[in-house]
Amino acid sequence: MNENHQYSKQFTPQQAKTIVDQLFIQAERQDDEALGKITRSLLAADETYPQTIHIVFERAFAGALRHxxxxxxxxxxxxxISISDILSIGPVESLHTDEGIKNRFCWLQEHLRADIQEQEKEFRSAVQDIKSILPHLPIIFWAGNNAAEQTGLRFATxxxxGQPNEISEINSTKAYESLYRTAEHSEEIHILRSSELSPEQLLEFYAHYEPWNWNPARRAAIEQEGESLLYDGSYLRT
Structure with missing residues (x-):
């Protein structure tokens, strides 16, 4: 992303190629449901808002980005879209399933002794929102160098x-250091959590910091790490 970014409804050549490739693949498989989803997405493109999906992993950070x-x-x-649960603690095994979600929030209620019904509702809504992202929309993950956000990133990936969306990543820790570190203050500039950033800083990031566009190898590696995560029976990730 840069300051000359245009908020256009036009597809990039890579997006167009990806969508056409998916159309042919689904047509060959005679997967009518998937083909219909992509076709409806294309037909609605001129009216579709938003143009970019941002997936974040902290409630406070989601609020700052919305601001x-x-x-x-x-x-x-x-x-x-915000997955606000702190996924570095508690069970995550089979978290992509209804049973896995129930197990996690039962554990949280038992150990945190708090009313987690609203948290569970928000989590389920975020999962459904991610699964429902239209295939032509680019996605940007925002995550800092901490276990909670990095676990969330792998789960969301x-x-x-199987979705054709282009994925990019803004590592908030690296972005902050890139834009604000100077020779005089090289040791003082360091953040771990995205929620440490102000809305003004986030706007500057979005205007001047180029997101890392994932190639197929990077995406496949993170997907595999996400899949492995769902077999993790531990209750703590660092």
Missing amino acids: AFRKEPLKSTEQI YLLC
């Missing part, structure tokens, strides 16, 4: 397995 995008055109063109 950063509160004005037009970003208010209309950017959608934020697994949920997108």
